[in-house]
Amino acid sequence: MRTFRIGFLLGFRQIQRASIWTTTLIIFVMMLTFLNLIAVSGVLVGLIAGAEKAVRENTYGDLVISPHSEEDHILNTQTIVREISTYPEITTYSVRYNGTGELEANFKERRDLKGDADVTGVKVTGIDTQKEDTTTNLSDFIVEGEYLDPNEEGKILIGAYYLSQYAELYGDIFETVEDVHPGDTVRLTVGEISKEFTVKGIIQSKVDDTNLNTYIPEREFRRLFGRIDQNADVIAIKINNPADNIKIKESLLNSGLGDYAKIQTFEESTPKFLADIKKTFNLLGTFIGSIGLVVASITIFIIIFINALSRRRNIGILKGIGISERAIEIAYVLQATFYALAGSLLGALLTYGFLVPYFDANPIQFPFSDGILVADPIETLYKFGILFITTLIAGFLPAWLITRQNTLNSILGRK
Amino acid sequence: MEIIKAQDIYRTFVSGNITTHVLKGVSLDVQLGEFVAIMGKSGAGKSTFMYQLSILDHPTSGTIIINGTNTKELNEHEQTEFRLNTLGYIFQDYALVPDLSATENCMLPLLMKGEDWDKAKNKAVEMLTSVGLETRVDNLPSQLSGGEQQRVAIARALAGNPKIIFADEPTANLDTISGNAIIDLLGELNKKGQTIVMVTHEEEYTKYCNRIVRMEDGKIIKEEVLR
Ligand SMILES: Nc1ncnc2c1ncn2[C@@H]1O[C@H](COP(=O)(O)OP(=O)(O)O)[C@@H](O)[C@H]1O
Ligand SMILES: [Mg+2]
Numbered sequence: 001m002r003t004f005r006i007g008f009l010l011g012f013r014q015i016q017r018a019s020i021w022t023t024t025l026i027i028f029v030m031m032l033t034f035l036n037l038i039a040v041s042g043v044l045v046g047l048i049a050g051a052e053k054a055v056r057e058n059t060y061g062d063l064v065i066s067p068h069s070e071e072d073h074i075l076n077t078q079t080i081v082r083e084i085s086t087y088p089e090i091t092t093y094s095v096r097y098n099g100t101g102e103l104e105a106n107f108k109e110r111r112d113l114k115g116d117a118d119v120t121g122v123k124v125t126g127i128d129t130q131k132e133d134t135t136t137n138l139s140d141f142i143v144e145g146e147y148l149d150p151n152e153e154g155k156i157l158i159g160a161y162y163l164s165q166y167a168e169l170y171g172d173i174f175e176t177v178e179d180v181h182p183g184d185t186v187r188l189t190v191g192e193i194s195k196e197f198t199v200k201g202i203i204q205s206k207v208d209d210t211n212l213n214t215y216i217p218e219r220e221f222r223r224l225f226g227r228i229d230q231n232a233d234v235i236a237i238k239i240n241n242p243a244d245n246i247k248i249k250e251s252l253l254n255s256g257l258g259d260y261a262k263i264q265t266f267e268e269s270t271p272k273f274l275a276d277i278k279k280t281f282n283l284l285g286t287f288i289g290s291i292g293l294v295v296a297s298i299t300i301f302i303i304i305f306i307n308a309l310s311r312r313r314n315i316g317i318l319k320g321i322g323i324s325e326r327a328i329e330i331a332y333v334l335q336a337t338f339y340a341l342a343g344s345l346l347g348a349l350l351t352y353g354f355l356v357p358y359f360d361a362n363p364i365q366f367p368f369s370d371g372i373l374v375a376d377p378i379e380t381l382y383k384f385g386i387l388f389i390t391t392l393i394a395g396f397l398p399a400w401l402i403t404r405q406n407t408l409n410s411i412l413g414r415k
Numbered sequence: 416m417e418i419i420k421a422q423d424i425y426r427t428f429v430s431g432n433i434t435t436h437v438l439k440g441v442s443l444d445v446q447l448g449e450f451v452a453i454m455g456k457s458g459a460g461k462s463t464f465m466y467q468l469s470i471l472d473h474p475t476s477g478t479i480i481i482n483g484t485n486t487k488e489l490n491e492h493e494q495t496e497f498r499l500n501t502l503g504y505i506f507q508d509y510a511l512v513p514d515l516s517a518t519e520n521c522m523l524p525l526l527m528k529g530e531d532w533d534k535a536k537n538k539a540v541e542m543l544t545s546v547g548l549e550t551r552v553d554n555l556p557s558q559l560s561g562g563e564q565q566r567v568a569i570a571r572a573l574a575g576n577p578k579i580i581f582a583d584e585p586t587a588n589l590d591t592i593s594g595n596a597i598i599d600l601l602g603e604l605n606k607k608g609q610t611i612v613m614v615t616h617e618e619e620y621t622k623y624c625n626r627i628v629r630m631e632d633g634k635i636i637k638e639e640v641l642r
Contacts, residue, residue: 003527408466
């Protein structure tokens with residue numbers, strides 16, 4: 001107790017009498033360190049969280065039902081649909097049919113029949129237009145034209161990356177058709193059957209599954225693809241409380257639906273690339289954070305070391321008049337703590353007072369994600385704890401090194 | 416009663432292949448309440464001897480018994496405790512903590528002894544008053560003159576209520592007037608019973624001393640009992 005009192009007196013007065021510029025600079029450095037620890041990895045993680053959010057909310061849903069690997073389609077789709085519509089926890093769902101076809105554009109204007117047609121291979125998805133929209137807000141991603149009307153026939157939505165004017169940004173990686181706009185007529189060919197559609201709208205989102213897709217109403221899809229059995233390829237399910245998806249999955253499996261199809265939570269169905277990137281970014285974030293932490297400890301170490309070294313004689317005298325080493329160490333640890341606390345506090349203020357709201361309002365526009373700043377308070381607190389403990393050690397170590405030197409040598413300034 | 420019994424003290428420094436014999440068999444007894452002056456040319460070993468007596472350094476051989484304690488038997492921690500409770504120091508350059516006010520400097524030994532804050536503060540102010548600094552209690556060392564700083568140092572040494580005060584050339588950095596004032600202060604303290612061991616160059620500063628111990632080349636060559 002008495003050592004603490006003296007330690008606090010010495011440490012507090014040293015902080016008080018230190019030059020305001022030195023103090024400001026040190027606190028500024030600590031603040032940057034804190035930001036480096038929180039914000040940099042927060043942006044990295046936020047990038048992926050944004051991508052994941054987009055995939056979950058705009059494509060996959062909270063639960064995904066897909067065919068067993070040995071089946072072509074989901075079996076007994078109607079039974080499954082009947083069962084899931086009885087769950088009050090399930091907000092809505094979308095039954096989708098997937099196929100591939102060939103999309104041809106500009107065929108009416110074509111004069112030279114010997115030249116290449118303007119054709120690209122496309123994915124075709126048959127949807128219940130209303131259910132799809134309530135499940136994934138597909139209509140929000142119309143960038144040109146309009147969303148499908150359930151009462152219309154012969155209309156198609158085309159993903160932006162099949163169109164040269166959208167895809168050219170990405171160079172030559174996508175196969176495209178030229179100069180197609182809403183109102184134009186395109187021809188969709190599946191095997192032997194061809195059908196002409198009017199382009200109703202063009203869709204673009206952060207999820208490539210949507211950008212590289214075409215959408216037509218399910219009735220027309222079944223006709224075009226000859227799918228009379230009504231067995232679908234994907235059922236995307238949205239749940240009132242998305243975190244409940246594990247529970248609902250269990251319950252669906254218990255009702256025997258697992259026999260007809262594979263039932264996965266979003267987490268299980270996450271595309272591998274996303275899971276991989278997430279892992280990588282988390283690692284990268286941790287790595288950068290660790291470097292930040294090391295830099296912070298070294299900074300604190302050097303500050304306290306120089307501070308204590310320049311007061312070596314003072315420390316010797318204090319020991320000489322009978323002040324315990326512990327009290328002197330506490331004084332320096334207190335200073336380190338002060339710098340860490342002040343820096344972290346400013347950093348936290350900046351993070352939660354400015355950065356998080358700013359990035360929420362103005363997400364960083366990445367091709368695959370609206371990057372937000374993810375700074376989970378618990379995580380932040382945890383990182384702050386690590387920073388704090390590191391600081392204590394980084395402050396204690398130099399103080400300890402110098403206080404344990406021979407008292408007389410310190411007083412006389414000898415080696 | 417002897418408060419210090421130093422017997423046959425040798426102090427030899429070895430650095431590389433150079434061996435320096437600084438103290439070559441010094442013995443000195445100091446009685447409780449005595450004011451002893453140690454005099455001698457520069458390089459005679461006075462400071463080195465003071466460091467041995469005040470257990471800031473340890474003799475190569477010989478024993479030092481202070482207040483009945485054989486200092487050789489104290490471990491590092493006990494030495495610090497011993498310096499706090501039994502010894503007081505006055506350094507040539509005052510050695511105050513620059514960040515602490517005069518009062519806070521004097522509070523250090525008191526707080527270390529476990530006094531509570533208010534008591535320590537009252538006692539510190541009382542000590543500063545006794546050395547004539549009642550108007551300077553809140554000043555930082557940098558806001559005080561050399562003479563005033565040395566008074567703070569004396570007040571700090573006294574605050575711990577030590578059995579012995581060691582002063583190594585306490586007036587060396589002061590002008591004659593301030594120096595004399597410090598010596599008067601020490602004389603006064605001695606009159607009240609404080610044991611003091613002081614190193615000084617000036618004959619006139621020994622006016623309150625009971626005894627002068629003269630050193631030369633690591634040995635005591637002469638002792639003069641004044642009163
Ligand atoms: N650590 C040391 N190593 C070698 N020589 C030393 C050391 N300390 C003191 N001396 C030598 O001992 C002699 C006495 O020093 P000191 O006790 O400071 O003398 P004084 O205080 O009487 O002037 C000097 O010649 C000094 O160089
Ligand atoms: Mg000397």
